[in-house]
Amino acid sequence: MKKITIAIDGFSSCGKSTMAKDLAREIGYIYIDSGAMYRAVTLYSIENGIFQGDRIDTEKLEKHIGDIHISFQLNPETGRPDTYLNGVNVENKIRTMEVSSRVSPVAALGFVREAMVAQQQEMGKAKGIVMDGRDIGTTVFPDAELKIFVTATPEIRAQRRYDELKAKGQEASFDEILENVRQRDYIDQNREVSPLRKADDALLLDNSNLTIAQQKEWLAEQFNIVVKEQEP
Ligand SMILES: Nc1ncnc2c1ncn2[C@@H]1O[C@H](COP(=O)(O)OP(=O)(O)OP(=O)(O)O)[C@@H](O)[C@H]1O
Ligand SMILES: Nc1ccn([C@@H]2O[C@H](COP(=O)(O)O)[C@@H](O)[C@H]2O)c(=O)n1
Numbered sequence: 001m002k003k004i005t006i007a008i009d010g011f012s013s014c015g016k017s018t019m020a021k022d023l024a025r026e027i028g029y030i031y032i033d034s035g036a037m038y039r040a041v042t043l044y045s046i047e048n049g050i051f052q053g054d055r056i057d058t059e060k061l062e063k064h065i066g067d068i069h070i071s072f073q074l075n076p077e078t079g080r081p082d083t084y085l086n087g088v089n090v091e092n093k094i095r096t097m098e099v100s101s102r103v104s105p106v107a108a109l110g111f112v113r114e115a116m117v118a119q120q121q122e123m124g125k126a127k128g129i130v131m132d133g134r135d136i137g138t139t140v141f142p143d144a145e146l147k148i149f150v151t152a153t154p155e156i157r158a159q160r161r162y163d164e165l166k167a168k169g170q171e172a173s174f175d176e177i178l179e180n181v182r183q184r185d186y187i188d189q190n191r192e193v194s195p196l197r198k199a200d201d202a203l204l205l206d207n208s209n210l211t212i213a214q215q216k217e218w219l220a221e222q223f224n225i226v227v228k229e230q231e232p
Contacts, residue, residue: 004145
């Protein structure tokens, strides 16, 4: 069967990676969380004195962008890929609120996006990939055969993230998470380079009232439709 490219974009914390990972596992495709790459650049910046308070030393980051090597390796315990920054597993570190609160301004920088998009396009060269993010259907893979744009209300998204952090035993404040979700959405939608928007040919999914199982089933249906259309 001919392999295709699947782009899943949408607002923060709406369930993109949950859907993308499950589908990739079921159909034997590679899964790439492009947000993890921007988070890894942010962690590098925090750990290497590139932030002065909230200010980003863009000159320093640009000088070091070539030193930031991001890769993914399957974690046999979770069955999901973990993110590595220069050979070190940073999967837990990149999910903290500190990284979440600093990532969107870093991801708005043109030279950061250029470097990440080049790596993402290289990863998807052979197709057979599910990638989720903000600009996958618009910029990274504009020719993707299946494009989805996911949304849900900010309150529902914040509640899902709050529940997740609580379940992991991490300190969390619902109000802080809601504020972060809103702030990231705003920056992601209003930046100059590749702003978050639905590609004209993307299918819209509002999963506010869907369970994980229901959205998984919906996505599998869309995949089967597209694959059938591709058959000679
Ligand atoms: N339909 C759903 N109903 C309830 N919870 C969900 C649903 N979809 C995903 N979740 C949960 O919501 C949380 C956020 O999901 P996920 O990490 O997949 O979102 P995301 O869009 O990839 O987020 P981000 O953009 O921040 O990386 C997770 O805890 C996930 O288990
Ligand atoms: N293609 C992408 C993916 C992500 N970003 C930025 O990274 C932040 C973190 O991403 P998550 O998917 O882990 O939430 C996100 O808020 C965006 O600012 C991006 O710009 N492009």
